[in-house]
Amino acid sequence: MDDQNKNLLVATALSFAVILVWFVLFPPPEPTVNPDAAVPTATEGATPTIAATPDAAPGSTGATTQASPTVVEDAPRVPIETDRVVGSISLVGGRIDDLSLKNYRVSLAEDADVVHLLNPVGSERPYYALFGWAPGGGLTLNDVPSVTTNWSVESGDTLNADSPVTLRWDSPNGTVFRRTIEIDEDFMFTVTQSVENTSGDALTMAPYGLIARHGEPADLKNFFILHEGVVAMADGTLAEIDYSDMTDFAVDPAEGARAEVTQVAENGWIGFTDHYWMTTIIPENGTAFRQVAKYSDASNIYQTEAVQPTITIGPGETREVSTQLFAGAKEWETIREYQQSGVDRFIDAIDWGWFFFLTKPIFWLLHHLNVLIGNMGWAIIGLTLIIKAVLFPLAYKSYVSMAKMKELQPEMEKIKERAGDDRQKLQQEMMEMYKKEKVNPASGCLPILLQIPIFFSLYKVIFVTLELRHAPWLGPFQDLSAPDPTSIMNLFGLLPWAAPTPGSLLALVFIGILPLLLGISMWLQQKLNPAPTDATQAMIFAWMPWVFMFMLGGFASGLVVYWIANNTITFTQQYLIMRSQGYKPDVFGNIKSGVKRNPKTGQK
Numbered sequence: 130m131d132d133q134n135k136n137l138l139v140a141t142a143l144s145f146a147v148i149l150v151w152f153v154l155f156p157p158p159e160p161t162v163n164p165d166a167a168v169p170t171a172t173e174g175a176t177p178t179i180a181a182t183p184d185a186a187p188g189s190t191g192a193t194t195q196a197s198p199t200v201v202e203d204a205p206r207v208p209i210e211t212d213r214v215v216g217s218i219s220l221v222g223g224r225i226d227d228l229s230l231k232n233y234r235v236s237l238a239e240d241a242d243v244v245h246l247l248n249p250v251g252s253e254r255p256y257y258a259l260f261g262w263a264p265g266g267g268l269t270l271n272d273v274p275s276v277t278t279n280w281s282v283e284s285g286d287t288l289n290a291d292s293p294v295t296l297r298w299d300s301p302n303g304t305v306f307r308r309t310i311e312i313d314e315d316f317m318f319t320v321t322q323s324v325e326n327t328s329g330d331a332l333t334m335a336p337y338g339l340i341a342r343h344g345e346p347a348d349l350k351n352f353f354i355l356h357e358g359v360v361a362m363a364d365g366t367l368a369e370i371d372y373s374d375m376t377d378f379a380v381d382p383a384e385g386a387r388a389e390v391t392q393v394a395e396n397g398w399i400g401f402t403d404h405y406w407m408t409t410i411i412p413e414n415g416t417a418f419r420q421v422a423k424y425s426d427a428s429n430i431y432q433t434e435a436v437q438p439t440i441t442i443g444p445g446e447t448r449e450v451s452t453q454l455f456a457g458a459k460e461w462e463t464i465r466e467y468q469q470s471g472v473d474r475f476i477d478a479i480d481w482g483w484f485f486f487l488t489k490p491i492f493w494l495l496h497h498l499n500v501l502i503g504n505m506g507w508a509i510i511g512l513t514l515i516i517k518a519v520l521f522p523l524a525y526k527s528y529v530s531m532a533k534m535k536e537l538q539p540e541m542e543k544i545k546e547r548a549g550d551d552r553q554k555l556q557q558e559m560m561e562m563y564k565k566e567k568v569n570p571a572s573g574c575l576p577i578l579l580q581i582p583i584f585f586s587l588y589k590v591i592f593v594t595l596e597l598r599h600a601p602w603l604g605p606f607q608d609l610s611a612p613d614p615t616s617i618m619n620l621f622g623l624l625p626w627a628a629p630t631p632g633s634l635l636a637l638v639f640i641g642i643l644p645l646l647l648g649i650s651m652w653l654q655q656k657l658n659p660a661p662t663d664a665t666q667a668m669i670f671a672w673m674p675w676v677f678m679f680m681l682g683g684f685a686s687g688l689v690v691y692w693i694a695n696n697t698i699t700f701t702q703q704y705l706i707m708r709s710q711g712y713k714p715d716v717f718g719n720i721k722s723g724v725k726r727n728p729k730t731g732q733k
Contacts, residue, residue: 206220207220207294209289210289211290212314214228214457216247220282221280222278222280223278225456226247226250228245230245231243244406246456254342254343255341258408259341262335264334265333265334271301274306280296283296283297293309306325307322308320308321308323309321316458323448324447326445326448331444332441333440335437337435338412340400344430344431354482354593355592357371357372358371359401360407361422362398362399364397378423384421384423386426390420395417396415399435407455410433410454411453411455412453413450418435418437418438419435419436459479482593484582484589495509505601506601506687509694512587513694513698516583525702528707530568532710544562591609591610597685602687609686610685613641613643614686615642640679641686643686644681644682647674649674650693653700657704704716
């Protein structure tokens with residue numbers, strides 16, 4: 130076995146092994162509905178338990194009162210209407226609990242519904258944001274607005290980017306509570322809560338914002354490469370908590386539920402993240418607050434809270450506190466703008482993974498190429514060209530070394546004949562020859578090994594980022610985040626019906642155009658070198674492209690486009706560089722030789 134083929138075999142086998150483990154052990158499951166995520170009934174209560182006893186709210190030592198599910202769904206509402214979102218605010222509790230994203234649809238079908246993000250209590254899967262005041266200093270829940278408070282509209286009839294809405298509630302003791310809600314042109318709400326103390330006594334209370342989710346999301350993917358659940362930032366430290374981990378929290382007596390509490394000194398935020406959407410409570414910069422992730426066994430409600438320090442409002446005094454609520458799509462540019470406007474490390478709300486030092490720059494480059502070119506498929510090919518250009522010096526050195534190894538092949542055979550069975554003598558003479566000719570036999574596999582982290586990082590980017598969702602390329606490839614939609618069963622996209630369902634046995638067998646091109650590109654790349662004389666090597670090399678072809682057939686089509694482009698560029702680079710060094714790869718001759726050779730035995 131010559132060293133060049135040995136290095137190539139080791140590198141290819143390592144790539145194959147890593148990807149095989151990835152694909153076999155962690156296949157993406159079909160979305161399922163969690164049978165335990167039932168909608169709470171009226172008797173169970175429609176609002177989350179916030180603390181331990183029945184007489185308090187966040188920041189105190191009790192729990193909110195419970196509301197009937199039908200009360201909130203049928204409540205009077207204030208419309209929300211902007212260029213990007215549509216929905217409404219319930220006047221029961223002043224909840225932001227009805228929100229749809231106008232620019233996103235659930236599928237590529239022409240009649241597909243828009244993405245519905247927030248849902249009121251009483252709907253199939255309630256998911257909403259609440260704001261309020263936790264009573265302190267002798268106050269009771271009757272003295273502050275609760276989750277069942279009936280607010281009135283003081284100003285504004287429709288919430289939009291140019292027109293805020295102000296809600297008002299007068300407590301029994303005469304204190305006036307106002308809640309002014311604003312929204313920008315994208316997905317950021319600003320909720321300003323004010324207290325006008327018209328009594329003769331000082332009032333003590335703590336402002337809070339919370340997001341409640343009844344049960345797990347219906348489309349929860351439970352795929353290890355993607356985080357879904359709580360996402361939080363606390364003074365520069367990112368926390369990601371899965372729904373399954375929340376159910377294992379220890380019961381916190383102060384919170385009255387399973388909870389994990391973090392004290393934030395200055396900057397932070399907390400909320401829930403889905404695959405492409407997110408809701409997040411963001412207190413003002415420089416504000417200390419208590420960050421809570423909570424789960425209630427009794428009601429099957431997941432909850433995140435931001436509870437700010439208690440304040441005292443003197444007689445005749447008015448105090449106000451502003452909190453932001455992000456509720457929308459995890460668009461990279463939009464989130465980055467919010468970060469630049471002061472939301473600390475908000476871009477980390479996108480799940481960049483452990484290899485963020487690769488995924489972030491890869492996405493940055495891919496995004497700007499897409500903006501420049503106007504097509505994500507061609508942007509992926511452009512990204513491949515840039516990556517290959519960056520790695521070209523290493524590739525050049527590697528291919529030059531491979532060409533020299535070919536030239537040294539006759540001398541290597543002579544050394545093997547002289548050494549016979551003396552392995553030590555063989556290795557010693559080989560090393561002396563490598564040193565004399567300035568050849569590194571290990572350099573041939575480095576370009577292949579470097580492709581592994583780049584491949585996985587790009588896979589993460591394509592799977593996780595919103596910008597790849599429903600991103601078209603050409604012809605039948607209208608969603609680069611989804612597997613190839615073509616198959617022999619629909620004549621590779623010419624017939625108007627769908628290919629076999631991804632993950633099914635038929636989909637594994639009847640693969641599409643892109644996996645076929647991937648297999649062919651790998652096969653041609655192999656033919657730059659003659660087939661190994663060793664029968665085992667020959668068999669592995671013969672089957673490797675076709676195994677990869679079927680194995681990667683169910684991957685995102687954008688990733689397969691990258692791999693095809695990478696193989697094509699690698700083939701071209703290697704062919705030209707080896708020719709420039711005096712070695713002329715006989716591609717067609719190697720193909721003919723391979724056809725005559727039995728792939729099972731490697732013999733002619």
